Amino acid sequence: MANMEKMIAERFELERLGGRDVFARSRVFWKTIDALQESEIYSYFQPLERNDGATAIYNGQTVVMLGSNNYLGLTTDxxxxxxxxxxxxxxxxxxxxxxxxxxxxxxxxxxxxxxxxxxxxxxxxxxxxxxxxxxxxxxxxxxxxxxxxxxxxxxxxxxxxxxxxxxxxxxxxxxxxxxxxxxxxxxxxxxxxxxxxxxxxxxxxxxxxxxxxxxxxxxxxxxxxxxxxxxxxxxxxxxxxxxxxxxxxxxxxxxxxxxxxxxxxxxxxxxxxxxxxxxxxxxxxxxxxxxxxxxxxxxxxxxxxxxxxEPWRTEQLAEHANYMRKELRLLGFDVGESLTPVIPVRTGNEPLTILFWKCLVEEGVYTNPVLYPAVARDQGALRTSYMATHEQEHLDKALDAFKTVGEMLGVINAS
Ligand SMILES: Cc1ncc(COP(=O)(O)O)c(C=O)c1O
Missing domain, CATH: 3.40.640.10 (Type I PLP-dependent aspartate aminotransferase-like (Major domain))
Structure with a gap:
């Protein structure tokens, strides 16, 4: 964790690096990315082997997809x-x-x-x-x-x-x-x-x-x-x-x-x-x-x-979102002011957010880590979003994973 904090701090410093050579920043950035990849905590540009909509295959494993904007589930229709x-x-x-x-x-x-x-x-x-x-x-x-x-x-x-x-x-x-x-x-x-x-x-x-x-x-x-x-x-x-x-x-x-x-x-x-x-x-x-x-x-x-x-798709989407918002709040997560199928789960600082993302993927749930500068420093979140074509078992699997990882990392209290 301390190492991760150091790497992230270096990344923020990077933007201030001056000098004649416009490639200089990329050399330092490379080292950060390399270290993150080596520690298997790099969370961007992750190649999915398949994306079937509600689920996807990532690293050979089927994951529930909570990281997509395919709200009506029509990409594979x-x-x-x-x-x-x-x-x-x-x-x-x-x-x-x-x-x-x-x-x-x-x-x-x-x-x-x-x-x-x-x-x-x-x-x-x-x-x-x-x-x-x-x-x-x-x-x-x-x-x-x-x-x-x-x-x-x-x-x-x-x-x-x-x-x-x-x-x-x-x-x-x-x-x-x-x-x-x-x-x-x-x-x-x-x-x-x-x-x-x-x-x-x-x-x-x-x-x-x-x-x-x-x-x-x-x-x-x-x-x-x-x-x-x-x-x-x-x-x-x-x-x-x-x-x-x-x-x-x-x-x-x-x-x-x-x-x-x-x-x-x-x-x-x-x-x-x-x-x-x-x-x-x-x-x-x-x-x-x-x-x-x-x-x-x-x-x-x-x-x-x-x-x-098929207006049922928009209706089903709202139902799924209401269910997840309610259940995530009941588990003790902060989901902000969300009123729609975009539900951010607040995690806090950058290392914790990345770790949370990684543990969730290992539990079979794919989310999007949102870090500075997309949000303010230490206001990291896992952006989750839902689809009309998610099934109840997908949602419940996601909730189980959030509970397990949230408790393990101390983001929510153990029940
Ligand atoms: C609010 C908003 N506007 C515009 C865009 C850009 O759309 P596109 O990804 O289709 O280029 C996005 C994409 O994420 C968005 O969220």
Missing amino acids: PRVREAAIAAVREHGTSFTGSRLLNGSSVLHEQLEAKLAAFVGTESCTVFTTGYQANLGVLTALCNEMAVSVLDKLDHASILDGARMAKGKVLRFEHNDVEDLDRVLSGIDPDVGILVVVDGVYSMEGDIAPLPELLETCKKHGARLAVDDAHAIGVIGKGGRGTASHFQLKGVDLTVGTFSKSLASIGGFVCGDKQVIKYIQHHGRSMLFSASLAPPNIAAATKALDIMQE
């Missing part, structure tokens, strides 16, 4: 697989170009129409990843004449998009409407404002107070964009996301991804047709990157259809 295969047969493997020039297809447009209808907006455009969707929205809308105002816990893609855009970036305290009001009050009336929040926060699993945020935006004439990456398929009527969860109308833009409930990769933004057209022509990640490939579009389109035909 035979109908989704077949749709992707058929799209490759019909259209090939790639469009090899930007949407602007040669990379647009009827497949993109069909999916865009379906998404706009589902979210309840005039229009939609799809991007090659969810990450690029945020980059595209922010680089298109926040020029020198506008500022982006972000929740401090917004996803990295929103922050990266805001930094890449030419406008100034301001931030407000997480889910704090009064702080948003304070920040907006300080902005020059001639400057445009785009407020961007996550609908469901990807590490905390809590939900943005959208009605109050929207009211505050309207008070200041600001536009509001909501990243519903973890909300589509998860909350709201039939999985329609955060605005629907609050029965709210008037959110200006809804961003989403296909890499979670929609069993593919890709991203989208829904809104008014003029704004979407503008984003298509000005978002740098749309203009300067090749378009979403045929099998990815087909898989997302099929998953969107299934999600609507």
Whole structure:
């Protein structure tokens, strides 16, 4: 443990290492990774031998998968697989170009129409990843004449998009409407404002107070964009996301991804047709990157259809999440403010978090260790997330493992 603490401390110091050679940091970093791997406590870039959805094979062992965003369990659904295969047969493997020039297809447009209808907006455009969707929205809308105002816990893609855009970036305290009001009050009336929040926060699993945020935006004439990456398929009527969860109308833009409930990769933004057209022509990640490939579009389109035909998936997902949240709390774990299938289990400092992760894997449960800088120092957690297709035995196996390891490492008291 002491050795691990030393290695982690060295890693934090590393970022401050200066000097002419930009490769210098990698040499020191290599030693840390090497030592972690040797001690078999390195937890990133772990290759799964198979990923069947609710379970996976890791190091030759079947594990319950609590580390994925496959919320509706559709990545291995035979109908989704077949749709992707058929799209490759019909259209090939790639469009090899930007949407602007040669990379647009009827497949993109069909999916865009379906998404706009589902979210309840005039229009939609799809991007090659969810990450690029945020980059595209922010680089298109926040020029020198506008500022982006972000929740401090917004996803990295929103922050990266805001930094890449030419406008100034301001931030407000997480889910704090009064702080948003304070920040907006300080902005020059001639400057445009785009407020961007996550609908469901990807590490905390809590939900943005959208009605109050929207009211505050309207008070200041600001536009509001909501990243519903973890909300589509998860909350709201039939999985329609955060605005629907609050029965709210008037959110200006809804961003989403296909890499979670929609069993593919890709991203989208829904809104008014003029704004979407503008984003298509000005978002740098749309203009300067090749378009979403045929099998990815087909898989997302099929998953969107299934999600609507089989609402039991969204319902089952919520039931699983409620069960796990309740049972983990009963065992004595701190699961924060989670209200969704993203449930962080707080573990504390970095070495303990890594050790907890390792012991859980050995017990046959795969989770995601979340460490600084994704969270504050010594606020490590194991991010768990659930699927509609987990079975009761998977959930109970996970709870047994959490109890055993939690007691062994002193994170919870022995019962
Ligand atoms: C809130 C949020 N937005 C955007 C993204 C990026 O999406 P993608 O992984 O599909 O590029 C993620 C991915 O984790 C996310 O959690």
